[in-house]
Amino acid sequence: MKVAQDTAVTLHYTVKGPDGQVLDSSLGRDPLTYLHGHQQIIPGLESRLEGAEAGASLEIHVPAAEAYGAKHPELVFPVPKAQFDPDMELTPGVQVMTQGDHGPLVLTIVGVEGDTVYLDANHPLAGIDLDFSVQVVSVRAATPEELAHGHVHG
Numbered sequence: 001m002k003v004a005q006d007t008a009v010t011l012h013y014t015v016k017g018p019d020g021q022v023l024d025s026s027l028g029r030d031p032l033t034y035l036h037g038h039q040q041i042i043p044g045l046e047s048r049l050e051g052a053e054a055g056a057s058l059e060i061h062v063p064a065a066e067a068y069g070a071k072h073p074e075l076v077f078p079v080p081k082a083q084f085d086p087d088m089e090l091t092p093g094v095q096v097m098t099q100g101d102h103g104p105l106v107l108t109i110v111g112v113e114g115d116t117v118y119l120d121a122n123h124p125l126a127g128i129d130l131d132f133s134v135q136v137v138s139v140r141a142a143t144p145e146e147l148a149h150g151h152v153h154g
């Protein structure tokens with residue numbers, strides 16, 4: 001069976017950034033299972049998996065625009081240092097969890113100047129082209145129940 005709309009796809013993946021650094025990998029863990037055609041994985045990966053068969057190994061380059069999108073400079077904003085826990089280490093690269101309008105939001109400290117901390121609400125992978133190595137483990141038709149729920153059952 002080939003990867004197509006409404007199939008349950010199980011795959012192993014390794015994703016690398018532009019410098020070849022490994023950003024994430026399912027190897028050594030359980031493979032990822034998702035419902036194809038339901039926007040559960042990044043669009044550039046989903047579209048390129050279309051038609052792949054179980055057992056296939058694919059190298060897939062996904063431009064930033066089809067991954068986590070462009071970096072938006074307006075999502076970097078200043079916050080007074082006094083708003084942070086005094087014990088917190090305020091250095092660039094440190095991530096802060098907060099509650100956004102649509103659920104939890106990860107903010108990254110990108111700068112500290114005097115009494116001001118600059119936070120970046122862009123996704124940590126925004127603006128980055130991604131290279132995936134994918135092994136398709138299995139492909140099967142999703143059950144009517146899975147389609148009704150919009151996710152795969154174990």
Ligand code: ZN
Pocket residue numbers: 146149151153
């Ligand atoms: Zn369910």
